[in-house]
Amino acid sequence: MKAWMIKGEHEIELTDLGAQQVSSSCVKIKMLTSSIDTPEVALFNDSGQNLPLIAGRNGVGIVTETGEEVTGFKRGDRVYVRPVSSCGECSLCRSGHKSECEHSYTYGKTENGVLRDFMVVPQSDLILLPPKVSPDEGVFIESVALCIAAIDKLKLEKGEHIVIVGASSVGLILAQVALYYQAVPILVDMRQDRLDLAEKFGIYYTVNAVDTDPVKKIFSLTCGKMAETMAYCLFTNMPVQRAFECLARGGRAAFVGFDDAKINLTFDFMPLFHKALSVCSVTGAEDNYLSAVNMLASKAVDVLPLISKRVKFEEVGDSVKEVASCVTKYITLLVEIDKI
Ligand SMILES: [Zn+2]
Structure with a gap:
């Protein structure tokens, strides 16, 4: 079995692992696809x-x-390797906040990841894919x-605005999922090509912050009320400060992203206090994997146009280096490991 191993800071190498035994509760899978994104870059930049x-x-x-x-599970089934598993027993897990579990393990972060030709996985970490999800x-x-x-x-309630x-x-x-929940997404970015793509997904309110003041635009889109959520x-x-200005009094805000992102954010808290805003962080998928599979199967969310580059398994080392030099260069970089 071959795997892309991060051996040290900024050191990635294709390694031969030899044969792996399949124990009684495990499943051996031939990997088909993976991706290179912030988690892979975070590991590549790890100090060791x-x-x-x-x-x-x-x-x-x-x-x-x-x-x-x-x-x-049987031979020939297509499966997704659930990336994060929580203990299910701690107080956070039992109160329904599994993504905040301190005893969780994550492939490609705390456990050996999926960028390999074959892997052996406990069956509890696998999700069966329906034929409609490629x-x-x-x-x-x-x-x-x-x-x-x-x-x-x-x-988020039906009919509410969400500034993304x-x-x-x-x-x-997120903009597509918000539409599915019958909310009104307003997507703000400075890259017109990304906003054009959003319009193809049916996101009818987009704001290019290069030439339009997002706060003024959201004021007019919401008839002066400003957005309920952001x-x-x-x-x-x-800037984060500017994003909070898009919210109405009593609005709700969330920072959304996986917990291995390394980014410095500074902002003044007082406007949050004066506008009685509530703020939360969303860093994990909770128990929404099956709902996500259903949304993909029913085509409620279109993800294929988010693949901006495809690479072969042999090219992973060079591609990780490329993405590490500019994390925002691609929307998603897909790795084609093998075909069915
Ligand atoms: Zn737990």
């Missing part, structure tokens, strides 16, 4: 504390062998699930 570790957080594969106690679409499951978690945490700051892959998915997606150029 978690290394060496195989990279890759999101991946889809096909079952090639099952342990004798495995039920529910291996390319499958790598977006966690992002869709994160966006569902954001909608839940913001308590940042047309990253998460921002572009989601600040990481890796956007718009």
Whole structure:
């Protein structure tokens, strides 16, 4: 079995792991697709504390062998490797906040990841993909699930406005999920090509902050009321302060992104206090994986146009270096590991 291993800070190498035994409750899968994004870059930039570790957080594969106690999966099934698993027993897990569990493990962060040709995984970490979800679409499951978690945490109601700051892959998915929930997304970014893509997804309110003042525009779109909710997606150029100005008094805001993003955000808290805003963070997918699979299967969310580059398995090392030099260069970089 071959794997892309991060061996030290800024050191990535294709490593031969030899054969791996399939224990009784595990499943062997041939990997089909994965992606290179902020989690892979975070590991590549790691100072060494978690290394060496195989990279890759999101991946889809096909079952090639099952342990004798495995039920529910058979050879030929297409599966998504659930990237984060929580303990299910701590107080946070029991109160329904599994993504905040301190005992969780994450592929490509605390455990060897999915960027390999074959892997052996406990069956509890696998999600069966319906035929309508392709291996390319499958790598977006966690992002869709994160966006569902954001909608839940913001308590977004039908007909409410949600200002989404940042047309990253998460921002572009969140806008579609908001439409599905019959809310009114207003997407703000400074890259016209990303906003044009949003319009193709049916997002009818987009604001290019290069030539339009987002606060004035949102004032006019909401007839002076301003927005009830706002989601600040990481890796956007718009200052946080400005994003909060888009909210109405008593508005709800969320910072949305995976917890391995490294970014410095500073802002003045007093306007939050004066406008009685509530703010939360959304860093994980909670238990929304199956809902995300359903949204992809029913085509409520279109993710394929978010793939801005495809690379082969052999090219992963160079591609990780390329993405690390500019995280926002691609919306999503898809790795084609193998075909069915
Ligand atoms: Zn827990």
